[in-house]
Amino acid sequence: MPLRSPQGELRVVSLGEAFEPAVQRSCSALQTELGLTCSILPFEPALDFAFDPNRGQYNGMLLLDWLEQRFAKVNVLALCDVDLFVPALTFVFGVARLDGPSAAISMTRLRETYFGRAEDELILLSRVEKEAVHEVGHMLGLTHCMDRNCVMHASHNPADTDVKSPRLCPSCHASLPW
Numbered sequence: 001m002p003l004r005s006p007q008g009e010l011r012v013v014s015l016g017e018a019f020e021p022a023v024q025r026s027c028s029a030l031q032t033e034l035g036l037t038c039s040i041l042p043f044e045p046a047l048d049f050a051f052d053p054n055r056g057q058y059n060g061m062l063l064l065d066w067l068e069q070r071f072a073k074v075n076v077l078a079l080c081d082v083d084l085f086v087p088a089l090t091f092v093f094g095v096a097r098l099d100g101p102s103a104a105i106s107m108t109r110l111r112e113t114y115f116g117r118a119e120d121e122l123i124l125l126s127r128v129e130k131e132a133v134h135e136v137g138h139m140l141g142l143t144h145c146m147d148r149n150c151v152m153h154a155s156h157n158p159a160d161t162d163v164k165s166p167r168l169c170p171s172c173h174a175s176l177p178w
Protein backbone atom coordinates (compact mmCIF):
# COMPACT_ATOMS: atom_id res chain seq x y z
CA MET A 1 0.00 0.00 0.00
CA PRO A 2 1.61 3.32 -1.07
CA LEU A 3 2.19 6.42 1.01
CA ARG A 4 -1.05 8.36 1.16
CA SER A 5 -1.33 11.87 -0.18
CA PRO A 6 -0.46 14.49 0.72
CA GLN A 7 2.84 12.62 1.06
CA GLY A 8 4.44 15.26 3.23
CA GLU A 9 1.84 14.96 6.00
CA LEU A 10 2.00 12.59 8.92
CA ARG A 11 -0.05 11.96 12.06
CA VAL A 12 1.49 10.62 15.26
CA VAL A 13 -0.60 8.64 17.74
CA SER A 14 0.02 6.98 21.12
CA LEU A 15 -1.35 3.46 21.50
CA GLY A 16 -2.37 1.96 24.83
CA GLU A 17 -1.75 5.15 26.83
CA ALA A 18 -0.76 8.73 26.07
CA PHE A 19 2.98 9.39 25.77
CA GLU A 20 2.91 13.17 25.51
CA PRO A 21 6.61 14.15 25.65
CA ALA A 22 7.63 11.26 23.36
CA VAL A 23 4.95 12.07 20.80
CA GLN A 24 5.82 15.76 20.79
CA ARG A 25 9.54 15.06 20.51
CA SER A 26 8.92 12.66 17.60
CA CYS A 27 6.71 15.16 15.83
CA SER A 28 9.21 17.99 16.00
CA ALA A 29 12.08 15.69 14.89
CA LEU A 30 10.04 14.50 11.91
CA GLN A 31 9.41 18.08 10.90
CA THR A 32 13.03 19.14 11.35
CA GLU A 33 14.82 16.09 9.96
CA LEU A 34 12.43 14.91 7.25
CA GLY A 35 10.56 18.08 6.35
CA LEU A 36 7.15 16.58 7.15
CA THR A 37 4.09 18.42 8.38
CA CYS A 38 3.31 16.53 11.54
CA SER A 39 0.30 16.60 13.86
CA ILE A 40 -0.73 14.64 16.93
CA LEU A 41 -3.88 12.50 17.18
CA PRO A 42 -5.73 11.75 20.44
CA PHE A 43 -4.39 8.55 22.02
CA GLU A 44 -5.96 5.19 21.18
CA PRO A 45 -6.57 2.74 24.03
CA ALA A 46 -6.75 -0.31 21.73
CA LEU A 47 -3.72 -2.59 21.54
CA ASP A 48 -4.89 -6.07 22.65
CA PHE A 49 -5.73 -7.09 19.07
CA ALA A 50 -2.00 -7.37 18.31
CA PHE A 51 -1.09 -9.53 21.34
CA ASP A 52 0.35 -12.94 20.55
CA PRO A 53 -0.23 -15.24 23.55
CA ASN A 54 2.36 -17.75 22.32
CA ARG A 55 5.15 -15.21 22.30
CA GLY A 56 3.91 -12.88 25.05
CA GLN A 57 4.67 -9.99 22.68
CA TYR A 58 2.76 -7.81 20.24
CA ASN A 59 2.78 -8.46 16.52
CA GLY A 60 4.04 -5.37 14.69
CA MET A 61 2.56 -6.47 11.37
CA LEU A 62 -0.94 -6.72 12.87
CA LEU A 63 -0.37 -3.29 14.36
CA LEU A 64 0.36 -1.82 10.92
CA ASP A 65 -2.73 -3.51 9.41
CA TRP A 66 -4.86 -2.04 12.19
CA LEU A 67 -3.37 1.45 11.84
CA GLU A 68 -4.03 1.46 8.10
CA GLN A 69 -7.71 0.64 8.68
CA ARG A 70 -8.25 2.87 11.70
CA PHE A 71 -6.62 5.90 10.04
CA ALA A 72 -7.62 5.12 6.48
CA LYS A 73 -6.85 8.45 4.86
CA VAL A 74 -3.58 9.56 6.46
CA ASN A 75 0.03 8.52 6.96
CA VAL A 76 0.51 7.51 10.58
CA LEU A 77 3.27 6.70 13.06
CA ALA A 78 2.24 4.99 16.32
CA LEU A 79 4.14 4.99 19.61
CA CYS A 80 3.54 2.22 22.13
CA ASP A 81 5.17 0.76 25.21
CA VAL A 82 4.77 -2.97 24.63
CA ASP A 83 7.35 -5.40 23.30
CA LEU A 84 6.99 -5.67 19.51
CA PHE A 85 8.04 -8.47 17.20
CA VAL A 86 7.73 -9.36 13.55
CA PRO A 87 7.49 -13.05 12.63
CA ALA A 88 11.12 -13.35 11.45
CA LEU A 89 12.73 -11.57 14.43
CA THR A 90 12.78 -11.98 18.21
CA PHE A 91 11.97 -8.31 18.73
CA VAL A 92 11.98 -4.97 16.93
CA PHE A 93 12.34 -1.39 18.15
CA GLY A 94 10.00 -0.45 15.36
CA VAL A 95 8.33 -1.59 12.20
CA ALA A 96 7.31 0.24 9.03
CA ARG A 97 5.70 -0.29 5.67
CA LEU A 98 8.44 0.51 3.14
CA ASP A 99 7.09 3.25 0.86
CA GLY A 100 3.84 2.91 2.76
CA PRO A 101 1.38 4.72 5.02
CA SER A 102 2.19 3.29 8.47
CA ALA A 103 4.91 2.67 11.05
CA ALA A 104 5.10 1.92 14.77
CA ILE A 105 7.81 2.14 17.40
CA SER A 106 8.01 0.67 20.88
CA MET A 107 9.62 2.42 23.84
CA THR A 108 9.89 -0.79 25.89
CA ARG A 109 13.46 -1.76 24.90
CA LEU A 110 14.59 1.85 24.61
CA ARG A 111 14.10 2.41 28.34
CA GLU A 112 17.08 2.19 30.68
CA THR A 113 14.81 0.30 33.11
CA TYR A 114 14.62 -2.55 30.59
CA PHE A 115 18.33 -3.14 31.33
CA GLY A 116 17.96 -2.82 35.08
CA ARG A 117 19.21 0.77 35.18
CA ALA A 118 17.47 3.88 36.54
CA GLU A 119 14.94 5.49 34.22
CA ASP A 120 16.43 8.38 32.24
CA GLU A 121 13.85 10.47 30.43
CA LEU A 122 16.44 12.39 28.38
CA ILE A 123 18.03 9.22 27.03
CA LEU A 124 14.62 7.70 26.33
CA LEU A 125 13.41 10.72 24.37
CA SER A 126 16.64 10.90 22.39
CA ARG A 127 16.23 7.22 21.40
CA VAL A 128 12.53 7.62 20.61
CA GLU A 129 13.29 10.57 18.35
CA LYS A 130 15.88 8.59 16.35
CA GLU A 131 13.71 5.48 16.03
CA ALA A 132 10.75 7.64 14.94
CA VAL A 133 12.83 9.31 12.20
CA HIS A 134 14.25 5.90 11.21
CA GLU A 135 10.88 4.18 10.79
CA VAL A 136 9.28 7.12 9.01
CA GLY A 137 12.37 7.17 6.77
CA HIS A 138 11.34 3.64 5.71
CA MET A 139 7.82 4.93 5.00
CA LEU A 140 9.44 7.46 2.67
CA GLY A 141 11.27 4.67 0.85
CA LEU A 142 14.68 4.88 2.55
CA THR A 143 16.47 1.60 3.27
CA HIS A 144 19.26 0.86 5.76
CA CYS A 145 22.47 2.89 5.55
CA MET A 146 26.01 1.73 6.33
CA ASP A 147 26.95 5.08 7.92
CA ARG A 148 26.84 4.48 11.70
CA ASN A 149 26.04 8.13 12.34
CA CYS A 150 23.10 8.18 9.92
CA VAL A 151 19.65 7.76 11.44
CA MET A 152 18.91 5.09 8.80
CA HIS A 153 21.66 2.83 10.19
CA ALA A 154 20.04 -0.31 11.63
CA SER A 155 20.02 -0.48 15.44
CA HIS A 156 20.18 -3.85 17.14
CA ASN A 157 20.52 -2.49 20.66
CA PRO A 158 20.17 0.91 22.34
CA ALA A 159 23.95 1.47 22.10
CA ASP A 160 23.62 1.50 18.29
CA THR A 161 20.82 4.02 18.62
CA ASP A 162 22.90 6.19 20.97
CA VAL A 163 25.79 6.30 18.48
CA LYS A 164 23.74 7.51 15.54
CA SER A 165 22.46 11.04 15.12
CA PRO A 166 18.81 11.90 14.53
CA ARG A 167 19.80 13.10 11.05
CA LEU A 168 19.99 11.60 7.60
CA CYS A 169 23.45 11.44 6.01
CA PRO A 170 23.75 13.50 2.78
CA SER A 171 23.21 10.42 0.61
CA CYS A 172 19.98 9.37 2.42
CA HIS A 173 18.83 12.98 2.46
CA ALA A 174 19.23 13.13 -1.31
CA SER A 175 16.93 10.07 -1.59
CA LEU A 176 13.96 11.77 0.07
CA PRO A 177 10.99 12.07 -2.28
CA TRP A 178 11.17 15.92 -2.08
Ligand SMILES: [Zn+2]
Nearest residue numbers: 134138144154
Ligand atom coordinates in the same frame (compact mmCIF):
# COMPACT_ATOMS: atom_id res chain seq x y z
ZN1 LIG B 1 15.14 -0.09 9.80
Ligand SMILES: [Zn+2]
Nearest residue numbers: 145150169172
Ligand atom coordinates in the same frame (compact mmCIF):
# COMPACT_ATOMS: atom_id res chain seq x y z
ZN1 LIG C 1 22.40 7.40 5.43
